[in-house]
Structures are given as C-alpha cells and as structure tokens.
Amino acid sequence: QKEVEQNSGPLSVPEGAIASLNCTYSDRGSQSFFWYRQYSGKSPELIMFIYSNGDKEDGRFTAQLNKASQYVSLLIRDSQPSDSATYLCAVGTGANSKLTFGKGITLSVRP
Amino acid sequence: ETGVTQTPRHLVMGMTNKKSLKCEQHLGHNAMYWYKQSAKKPLELMFVYSLEERVENNSVPSRFSPECPNSSHLFLHLHTLQPEDSALYLCASSLGLAVYEQYFGPGTRLTVT
Numbered sequence: 459q460k461e462v463e464q465n466s467g468p469l470s471v472p473e474g475a476i477a478s479l480n481c482t483y484s485d486r487g488s489q490s491f492f493w494y495r496q497y498s499g500k501s502p503e504l505i506m507f508i509y510s511n512g513d514k515e516d517g518r519f520t521a522q523l524n525k526a527s528q529y530v531s532l533l534i535r536d537s538q539p540s541d542s543a544t545y546l547c548a549v550g551t552g553a554n555s556k557l558t559f560g561k562g563i564t565l566s567v568r569p
Numbered sequence: 570e571t572g573v574t575q576t577p578r579h580l581v582m583g584m585t586n587k588k589s590l591k592c593e594q595h596l597g598h599n600a601m602y603w604y605k606q607s608a609k610k611p612l613e614l615m616f617v618y619s620l621e622e623r624v625e626n627n628s629v630p631s632r633f634s635p636e637c638p639n640s641s642h643l644f645l646h647l648h649t650l651q652p653e654d655s656a657l658y659l660c661a662s663s664l665g666l667a668v669y670e671q672y673f674g675p676g677t678r679l680t681v682t
Contacts, residue, residue, distance in 0.1 A: 462611070492670065501659055501673040502612070546612070556625065557671060559612040 460485045462549050464560035472568050477534040481547030481560055484528070490550035491523055491530045495543045496562065502546055506532060537567045572596040573674035575660050581680045584650060590677045592643040592660030600666050601643040603635060606657040606676070618643060619666050650681045 461484040471477045479493075490509055494502035508514045508521040508530065520533040530549075534541055547560040573594045582588050594601060603615040617625035618637040632654075634646040643660055659676045663669040 490669075494673075501657075501676045504670055504672060507670050548612075556614060556617070557612075561609075561611045 460488075460549070460551060460558045462547055462558050462560040464545075464547050464563045466561070467563035468566055469563055470566045470568060471537050473537060473539060475537050475567075477537045477541065477565055477567070479532040479534075479545050479547075479563055479565065481530045481532075481549075482528055483530070483547075483549045483558075485549070485551050485558075486525075486528065488525075488528075488549045488551045491521070492548040492550070492557070493519075493521060493530075493532045494546040494548060495541075496546060497543045534565075537565075539567045539569050541565060542567050573660060573662055573672055575658075575674040575677050577677060578675060579678045579680075581682060582647070582650065583682055584652070586650075587646070587648040589647065590645040590658055590660075590679075592645075592674055594641055594643075594660075594662040594672075594674075596662055596664075596672065598662040598664050598672075599640055600663045600669070601637060601640070602661040602663075602671060603643065603645050604659040604661060604673075606659055607655075612659070616645075617666070624666065647679075650679075652681050655679055655681045 493506040496502045506521040508523045514521045518535045522531045544562040546562045548557045600619045605613045616635040621637045636644040657676045660674040661671040663671045
C-alpha cells in the first residue's frame, strides 16, 4: 500500500525563521510531488510542485526532492504569521497520477 | 481558487434524504476528482473522471453515485448516508490524468444527522 508520511507536528517557529516541513513516501515509482497549504475551514491550495530531483524555488518557498531517499521537503524562508496553516504533502504515481496525501502537519508562526 | 466552484457550501441531511453535490471547473481541464476529508485522516480519493469517463472508483460505497455530464461539471449524488459520512467533500480538477497539478474547489461541508 502506498504511503505518504509526514511528521505529526505541530511545528512552531518564530516569525522570520525558516520552517522545514518533511515528507517521505513508500512507492519508488512515484513521479510527481506536491505541497498544499490548507487554512482552517478552507480547502487545500497548491503552493509548490516538483517532478525532478533537486531544489525548486518560488519566492519564499523551496521544494526539495530526493528520489533515492524517497524524501520531499518544503522550506519556508522568512516565515510570517500568515503562513500558519496545515501543510499537506501529496505524491502522484502511475498513469492516472493518483495522488496519495499525507495527514498534514500544522505550522504555527509566532509573532 | 475561483477556477473550481462547489455548491452547496454546507449541507445537513437526514439518513433517508437524497441530495446532490455540484462541482464546476472554469479552467479548461479534462480531469475531475471527488475527495473526502474527515477529521484526523488524510484526504481520500473517491472518484476520478477523465473526459467524462470514470477511470477510478476507489472502493466507495454505492450510496455515493458520481455523474460527469461533461468535462466542466461533476456531481456526487448522495442517498441513505450514514453519520460517519459527515465530512468535507472536495472537488478538484487537473489538465489531464498524467503528472498534472490538481486544483481544489472550496468544498461542501456535509453533516448527516
């Protein structure tokens, strides 16, 4: 069974710090990797996606993928209180790119 | 994400009722999905449609019946639900079935009494 694991959290960081969110997956055939942000009472919002090994940067966000270690992470630089949310890791596998989601980790950025 | 809309946003129904959830995407995508999100559980994929054809039915009970009349609209028909079916039901769409990003609608918060 395909699994996506995220640290249970919650994770608390001070404003301005780097928040590091980690995710591991079990299926070596996985091809696509996504990070969603979900505010309380809202739906998931796609913030980053990565398909190749290495780093991908978009503003304050950096996604890192290491397929050999089956590990994907999200770094949030200069964390802001508005970054406080639950972050969901999702992994796509197969021709239909069925997404398997982790349980999510709640990030709290302290002013 | 205003590209994917869902109605109603909130629904309370009894176990003997029949209701339908509606999803519409304005992104020109070809694939649409239904997910269920319960407290303390990961998002669960329920159904996948590509170009109006169902390509995935993830062992969902028959009291949930999807319908996709065209690539922009997706329905989830509900009947004789159980209290444990209370959850947030999310619709998503993507350009295609391959390694494409999925975009979610705002969801329907369903309560079964």
